[in-house]
Amino acid sequence: MLSYLHSLHAGNFADVLKHAVQVEILEYLHRKDKPFVYIDTHSAAGMYQLESKESGKNREYLTGIAKLDAKRWPQLESYLALVEKSRSDAGMAEVYPGSPWFGWQMLREQDSAFLFELHPREFGSLEQLVYRDRRIKVRNEDGFKGLISLLPTKARRGLVLIDPPYEVKTDYETTVETVIQAHKRMATATYAIWYPVVERSRIDDMERAFERSGIRNIQLFELGLQEDTEGRGMTSSGMIVVNPPFTLMAKMEQLLPKLSKHLGGLQGCYRAEVLVTE
Numbered sequence: 001m002l003s004y005l006h007s008l009h010a011g012n013f014a015d016v017l018k019h020a021v022q023v024e025i026l027e028y029l030h031r032k033d034k035p036f037v038y039i040d041t042h043s044a045a046g047m048y049q050l051e052s053k054e055s056g057k058n059r060e061y062l063t064g065i066a067k068l069d070a071k072r073w074p075q076l077e078s079y080l081a082l083v084e085k086s087r088s089d090a091g092m093a094e095v096y097p098g099s100p101w102f103g104w105q106m107l108r109e110q111d112s113a114f115l116f117e118l119h120p121r122e123f124g125s126l127e128q129l130v131y132r133d134r135r136i137k138v139r140n141e142d143g144f145k146g147l148i149s150l151l152p153t154k155a156r157r158g159l160v161l162i163d164p165p166y167e168v169k170t171d172y173e174t175t176v177e178t179v180i181q182a183h184k185r186m187a188t189a190t191y192a193i194w195y196p197v198v199e200r201s202r203i204d205d206m207e208r209a210f211e212r213s214g215i216r217n218i219q220l221f222e223l224g225l226q227e228d229t230e231g232r233g234m235t236s237s238g239m240i241v242v243n244p245p246f247t248l249m250a251k252m253e254q255l256l257p258k259l260s261k262h263l264g265g266l267q268g269c270y271r272a273e274v275l276v277t278e
Contacts, residue, residue, distance in 0.1 A: 010048035011061030011096035013263050014237035016068070017223040018163065018194045019102055020255070021239045021248070023079045025159050025190055026106040028245035037158035037189075038103040038113040039150065041143030041178075042165065045125035046101045046115075047086065050094040063225060065096055067263055075255045082106075099161055100126060107135055114150060116143035144178045151185035163194040172202050176209040183215050183242065190243045197236035200228045210240060210275060217278040219244045221252045222271040225264035236269065249274070 009015070029036045050061050070080040082105055086097040097105075100115045107113055113136045117123040123140045130136045139146055147160065160182065164171045172195075179191050197203055210218055224236025241248065252272045260268035 008058065009060050010098070011050055011065040013064040013223060013225060014194070014196065014234065015096070016064045016259070016263070017221065017237055017239060019097075019099065020076055020079045021192060021221065021241065021252075022099055022102055022159070022161060023082065023106070024248055024251055025192060025241070025245055026103065027078055028247060029157065029159065029190075030106070030108070032157075033110070034157065035108075035110040035112070035155045037153045037155040038107065038111065039147060039153075039158065039160045040100045040103055040113070040115045040163070041147050041161065042163045043100040043115040043117040043122075043126050043138075043143075044098050044119070045122045046098045046104075046129045047090070047125070048096050048098065049092075050096055061096060063263060075251070075258075099163060101129065103159070103161070104130055104133065104136060107133075109135075111135065112153075112155065113137070114139065114146075114153075116141050116146045118142055144174055147178060148181050148185070151182055151189075153186065156186060156188045158189050160189050160191045161194070162191065166196055166198075169202075172206055173209075176206055176213070179210075179242065180213050180215065183213075188243070190241065190245070193240040193242075195238050195240070196234040197222065197224065197228060197238065198234050199230065203238070206240070207275060215242055216276055217244070218242050218274075218276040219249055220271060220273045220275045221256065222269075223256060223260055223263070224269040226267040227269055238271070240275065 068080060082102060087093050087095055103113055115126060115138045117126050127138045162175055164175060175193055219241045222236050222238035226235050229235050256270035256272055260270040
């Protein structure tokens, strides 16, 4: 299925969590001069106009990036600085970057990236966004299959971001199976898996599958506007991180309680847990 467009949800609270975690991991990779690889399995377009026909339909960014002021959120300094850079580069305030743009901006000269996107329109936009940068390979392929065929990469350290739309229910199982296969091929990478909380039972199944996978050192982070409410769409979203930086848990334990209340008010909720120990 190719009906999903991320522009409908750009800049919402789920993007805030995903991109804050992504930036934190990439900053940690900067601590060593040794090259790293960034891999994005479901890249989408890479840049969004928040008042476009699609993004403006539900204006989900009002639950996320629109509520964040860099001066009041020093914990999100790097992430918010990059958002501001995207707006400066675009020459307009109402834009929001996607995960491949964040990954692209945080590459150093010695680093590389592989961006996968299957949707033809999204792929075209993504390719146009980064086509001048020889460090980046953009592939019009299924990201799950493309990741497995790509690994191991020459650089054995890096971040793999897995962010499927989950419009096909089997994506939940496929995501876990793909991470297990990928980890066998390149156990030294960090894997960050985004998920929506629409049906809690599916997330419970994912957690149990990761716990049984044999993979060690897995953490889980969630940010929600309210507690689970079946049948009312996405109320929370989460990130499962394999081989997280040692700094990540402390950062999220400090950030998420404040962020959940700021974005969700009294109904805001969060999780920051060790799913599997080292």
